[in-house]
Amino acid sequence: MYLAKIFVTHKKSILDPQGEAIKNALHRLDYEAVENVSQGKYFETTLNCDSEDKAKQITDSICDSLLANPNMETYRFEIEKVGD
Amino acid sequence: MYLAKIFVTHKKSILDPQGEAIKNALHRLDYEAVENVSQGKYFETTLNCDSEDKAKQITDSICDSLLANPNMETYRFEIEKVGD
Numbered sequence: 085m086y087l088a089k090i091f092v093t094h095k096k097s098i099l100d101p102q103g104e105a106i107k108n109a110l111h112r113l114d115y116e117a118v119e120n121v122s123q124g125k126y127f128e129t130t131l132n133c134d135s136e137d138k139a140k141q142i143t144d145s146i147c148d149s150l151l152a153n154p155n156m157e158t159y160r161f162e163i164e165k166v167g168d
Numbered sequence: 169m170y171l172a173k174i175f176v177t178h179k180k181s182i183l184d185p186q187g188e189a190i191k192n193a194l195h196r197l198d199y200e201a202v203e204n205v206s207q208g209k210y211f212e213t214t215l216n217c218d219s220e221d222k223a224k225q226i227t228d229s230i231c232d233s234l235l236a237n238p239n240m241e242t243y244r245f246e247i248e249k250v251g252d
Binding site: 091092093103106107109113115117118119120121123124125126129130131132138142145146149 | 214
C-alpha cells in the first residue's frame, strides 16, 4: 500500500485571487510580515498497488485526468510506502 | 525571508464528502487501486521576518486565526529560509 501526497497549485502565470484576498485579510489582521500568499489543493490518497513506480504512474495519471486543471494548475507529489 | 508551506486537512472524525466524491469518480475512471482520497487546502506564504522561530509563531497564528477552521480542520506546516 502506498500513500500519495499531492500538491496542486496555480501556474505562476495565472492570477490567484484567492491568495490575494487572504493576503489582504491577513494584513487587516495586522500580519504585516506576510508578503505573498498562494492557495492550492492538497490531496492524500492511498493506493493498493505493488510497487512505488506503479504508485507514481497511477498518481501522475489521476492528476492529469481529474485532480489538476492543466490549463491553470500544476502538480507535484510525494509517495510513501505505508503498511503492506 | 521565510517560506511557510501549510497543509490544512479535515480532522479524522469529520466526514470528507469531497474526498468520497473524488474516490467514486476515480473508480468510474477505472482507477481501482485508489482506496481512500482526502482533499484539503495547501497554502504557501512568504514571511518577511528575522528568525525561523518568528516565522513559526506567525504561521501558527495565521492558521489559528484565518486559514484553518478549528472545529473541522487540523493543520501542519514546514518552514524554509528563502533569500535574505
